Amino acid sequence: MSAHDIDHSLDSFGDASASATRVTPGNALRPEDIAIQQEKPTDLVAQYALRLGDDALILAQRLSHWISRGPELEEDIALGNIALDQLGHARSFLTYAGKAWDKTEDDLAYWREEEDFRSLHIVEQPNGDFGVTIMRQLIISIYQHLLYTELLQSSDPTIAAISAKAVKEVDYHRDHAIAWTLRLGMGTEESARRMRHALAVLWPYVGEIFEDEDLHTALGDVAVAPSTLRAAWDEEFASVLADAGLEVPTVPYAMARGRRGEHSEHLGFILAEMQVLARKHPGATW
Amino acid sequence: MAAQQESGGSLSAVLSPEEQAGQDRFNQIIAEDSRIEPRDWMPEAYRKTLTRQMSQHAHSEIIGMQPEANWITRAPSLKRKAILMAKVQDEAGHGLYLYSGTETLGTPRDVLNDQLMTGKAKYSSIFNYPARSWADMGAIGWLVDGAAIANQVPLCRASYGPYGRAMVRICKEESFHQRQGFEILLELAGGTEAQKKMAQDAINRFYAPSLMMFGPPDADSPNSKQSTAWKIKRFSNDELRQRFVGMIAEQVKVLGLTLPDPELRFDEESGTWIHMDLDWEEFKAVIAGNGPCNAQRLQRRNDAHNEGAWVREAAAAYAANMARKTEVA
Numbered sequence: 216m217s218a219h220d221i222d223h224s225l226d227s228f229g230d231a232s233a234s235a236t237r238v239t240p241g242n243a244l245r246p247e248d249i250a251i252q253q254e255k256p257t258d259l260v261a262q263y264a265l266r267l268g269d270d271a272l273i274l275a276q277r278l279s280h281w282i283s284r285g286p287e288l289e290e291d292i293a294l295g296n297i298a299l300d301q302l303g304h305a306r307s308f309l310t311y312a313g314k315a316w317d318k319t320e321d322d323l324a325y326w327r328e329e330e331d332f333r334s335l336h337i338v339e340q341p342n343g344d345f346g347v348t349i350m351r352q353l354i355i356s357i358y359q360h361l362l363y364t365e366l367l368q369s370s371d372p373t374i375a376a377i378s379a380k381a382v383k384e385v386d387y388h389r390d391h392a393i394a395w396t397l398r399l400g401m402g403t404e405e406s407a408r409r410m411r412h413a414l415a416v417l418w419p420y421v422g423e424i425f426e427d428e429d430l431h432t433a434l435g436d437v438a439v440a441p442s443t444l445r446a447a448w449d450e451e452f453a454s455v456l457a458d459a460g461l462e463v464p465t466v467p468y469a470m471a472r473g474r475r476g477e478h479s480e481h482l483g484f485i486l487a488e489m490q491v492l493a494r495k496h497p498g499a500t501w
Numbered sequence: 502m503a504a505q506q507e508s509g510g511s512l513s514a515v516l517s518p519e520e521q522a523g524q525d526r527f528n529q530i531i532a533e534d535s536r537i538e539p540r541d542w543m544p545e546a547y548r549k550t551l552t553r554q555m556s557q558h559a560h561s562e563i564i565g566m567q568p569e570a571n572w573i574t575r576a577p578s579l580k581r582k583a584i585l586m587a588k589v590q591d592e593a594g595h596g597l598y599l600y601s602g603t604e605t606l607g608t609p610r611d612v613l614n615d616q617l618m619t620g621k622a623k624y625s626s627i628f629n630y631p632a633r634s635w636a637d638m639g640a641i642g643w644l645v646d647g648a649a650i651a652n653q654v655p656l657c658r659a660s661y662g663p664y665g666r667a668m669v670r671i672c673k674e675e676s677f678h679q680r681q682g683f684e685i686l687l688e689l690a691g692g693t694e695a696q697k698k699m700a701q702d703a704i705n706r707f708y709a710p711s712l713m714m715f716g717p718p719d720a721d722s723p724n725s726k727q728s729t730a731w732k733i734k735r736f737s738n739d740e741l742r743q744r745f746v747g748m749i750a751e752q753v754k755v756l757g758l759t760l761p762d763p764e765l766r767f768d769e770e771s772g773t774w775i776h777m778d779l780d781w782e783e784f785k786a787v788i789a790g791n792g793p794c795n796a797q798r799l800q801r802r803n804d805a806h807n808e809g810a811w812v813r814e815a816a817a818a819y820a821a822n823m824a825r826k827t828e829v830a
Contacts, residue, residue, distance in 0.1 A: 246579075282566065283593075283805065284805045286805070295586055302579065398819040399812070399819075401819050402814070405814070406818075489574060489575065491575055499577075501689075
């Protein structure tokens with residue numbers, strides 16, 4: 216019944232070198248395991264992990280707001296579960312990224328400024344109604360599922376291991392989003408109208424997801440260039456929409472440059488809320 | 502989270518021969534300390550008492566999510582955020598589980614939910630106090646979940662099967678919740694002056710309300726007798742309360758903090774813990790709806806339900822369409 220139990224729980228993994236064998240695809244990997252690994256990522260690999268981590272963190276922060284506000288109890292649990300999974304992925308990616316710069320996951324989550332975040336605009340978008348949240352989930356979960364599936368082959372063993380855990384969870388997120396897209400798209404006139412609205416609101420931020428950066432080229436087979444996922448994403452997304460009686464919108468993309476630290480106005484508020492307590496007590500541990 | 506300790510009175514009516522046989526069998530099951538199952542005959546008052554107690558317990562889980570969900574987005578570390586999310590999610594699960602258990606007594610979940618939203622049904626009064634600081638996450642876990650466990654462990658042996666079995670599972674998770682609460686406080690107590698102060702302040706605010714979770718003093722709890730006879734309740738409110746006080750009186754020493762109770766002591770003669778008098782007028786006022794957050798809690802539940810109406814309607818319409826299509830095919 217003490218904080219020490221938690222600290223000591225790490226002891227059971229033995230010395231840090233032993234952890235190398237834990238980091239293999241298929242092995243459930245925790246941020247604590249990554250923290251005691253000896254290998255440090257290069258700056259470039261860390262920059263890549265930071266992108267994956269920031270997307271997951273901001274999405275988790277957004278989704279967690281649904282807990283106790285869902286349309287039914289089952290959805291409080293489902294969305295909470297998805298948020299928790301995303302937070303888990305974020306913690307692993309941020310822990311790994313931080314090792315390059317001697318920072319912890321919390322240093323990165325709580326003490327970076329807005330322009331240092333590398334998240335996509337789409338994860339920053341407000342939850343809106345349940346339809347907007349589901350549509351955002353559909354867009355992101357199909358993308359993340361394709362991405363993590365490809366990252367199983369990453370030449371960086373830690374990225375591959377985190378992805379191995381994440382892909383199983385994101386598979387469920389995708390099922391959840393598809394099931395609800397069908398129910399809402401084919402449910403009532405009202406729900407179909409809301410889903411069309413959700414698509415129109417979110418579509419402008421889809422383009423950014425698939426934009427390549429120099430870092431993707433430089434990283435070679437460590438990373439996956441997002442543009443290579445686009446065709447598969449388009450096909451899957453369009454097929455779900457067709458089943459749901461919805462159409463892919465024709466609205467143009469917005470100029471979204473989250474990967475360069477140029478964010479929407481939403482991120483400032485998200486961070487203000489997320490970071491407030493930690494920043495009130497510099498140096499404190501929790 | 503705790504069910505408010507309550508019970509209903511017994512009905513005395515002339516029984517038909519079938520009912521008399523049912524009553525005899527019921528009495529026998531209770532006497533043997535065995536379990537009543539949903540299809541067994543049971544006295545109406547027993548059904549009513551359990552429906553009220555179990556649904557109040559479920560409502561407490563659901564409303565109890567709010568003060569903690571309040572801190573998920575501001576949790577001061579990612580690990581704490583993850584633990585808190587998991588905890589609040591557990592509570593939704595407990596609520597669902599208990600609603601399902603209550604449904605076995607014949608009242609559907611939407612009716613129970615309506616009773617909650619209209620204020621007709623009660624829930625544990627402690628959730629009508631605000632969770633103002635991060636340390637409240639610790640105090641709620643340690644004191645509120647701790648009191649809930651003290652209440653609920655004996656309920657694992659409750660005579661109604663579905664309730665007893667639900668409590669076994671719930672108690673396991675609650676003990677994890679209590680541990681994480683204590684751990685939050687322990688971390689704060691060993692932290693900066695500001696953190697220590699935050700922890701003490703939370704304990705000061707949650708101490709008395711958590712003691713009230715055991716329900717009114719035995720002398721003012723006339724229905725407890727029937728619940729005890731039915732073996733729903735195993736210990737009196739005061740008995741559980743003093744046991745709980747004894748437990749936290751020891752644990753608070755580990756924290757290096759204090760309980761805000763100048764009268765707290767172990768009485769060697771009676772072998773019981775003595776605590777200060779509690780303000781039962783405040784308790785009644787909060788139960789009656791006049792606590793600091795009653796209106797806010799109910800509003801939030803109503804808002805979530807009302808804003809989700811179109812979603813539930815769509816899901817129902819979709820399911821009906823699918824069923825029709827399957828029929829045609």
